[in-house]
Amino acid sequence: MIYRQNQNLCPNRYTMPYEVRPGDTLNSIAARFGTNLVGLIELNPTLRLRTLTEGMSICVPRVPERPSCVNGAYYTIVEGDSFYSIALRYRIPLNLLLEANPEANPYDLKVGQEICIPNVPAGCPFGTVVQIQEGTRLSDILISYNVSLNELREANAEFNPNIIVPGTDLCIPPENYMECDPENAREYVIKPGDSLSTVAMSYNMSPSALLIANPNLRPANFLISGTRVCIPNA
Incomplete structure (x- = not known):
């Protein structure tokens, strides 16, 4: 993919220039950059009056890049996500989330795009680290923190549900409901x-x-x- 370096062509920081290649059409370019024909025309109003030609530079949505994430953890955007909902979910100030992802367009998050959630506990992304107390049973842990056994195992590779050791640190993962399979x-x-x-x-x-x-x-x-x-x- 070839990009012309004339950054003045696309002053919006959420867009970038793209040089038209042989075989390109407006629809194919729109699909490649996660938009539609209407969105592409909005970025390039003069395309209404011009024919797309090889070598022409046009503006396209900037491809989201994985941000640096020191002392944080990566989160993958799913359908319906917004910076506001993510900030609420992980109880972090919205401005900190925006600062950790300066290149992300908060009004156009892409499904599958990776963003950085700052200040996430090491080894327990998006969860909470707790310590097992004396006399604690498996059911006590699962009930107290409303977590399933599979979720607890996935978040704690060394955890043995048959041997509860007081003083052990456990990662309690965020909520993720799943239905059980009634087979057998x-x-x-x-x-x-x-x-x-x-x-x-x-x-x-x-x-x-x-x-x-x-x-x-x-x-x-x-x-x-x-x-x-x-x-x-x-």
């Missing part, structure tokens, strides 16, 4: 008034055993009507 188990649908403990008691199981049988569910899911729960076959 009876399916139970949570009703109003249900909870982890009442469902476990109904099937003569401990809360920990029920959470282990549903590693993608969090304790709070057992309070949400309509949640599918896997009850292991006897």
Whole structure:
């Protein structure tokens, strides 16, 4: 891909110049840079009156580059994200998030684009580090922090759910709900008034055993009507 170095062509810092190549069309260029024909024409109003020709320089959306992220962690944009919602989610001031991503266009975040979340705990991106106390059980951890067993394992590679060691630091990951797969188990649908403990008691199981049988569910899911729960076959 060839870019002409005449930066004055595209003074907007969220755009950059592009030199038209053989075979290019307005639609193909728009698709390549994540916009549409209308957006491309808005950046290049004179294209309404000119024919696209090889070697012509036009303005296109700047390709987002991965920012430097010292003492932070990278986050990948998903559908519906905005800087405001991300700042709220990770409880950081909006201005700090903007300062950490000076090249990102806050009005045009791209799905798949990487941004930097500043001041994230080392080894526990976007989560919270807690220390296991004496007498703590697996169910205590999962219930207290509303986290599933699979999420806890993924965030703590050395964690053994069968051996809870007091004094161990654990990374509690951010919320990420997933449904369980009812294969090889009876399916139970949570009703109003249900909870982890009442469902476990109904099937003569401990809360920990029920959470282990549903590693993608969090304790709070057992309070949400309509949640599918896997009850292991006897």
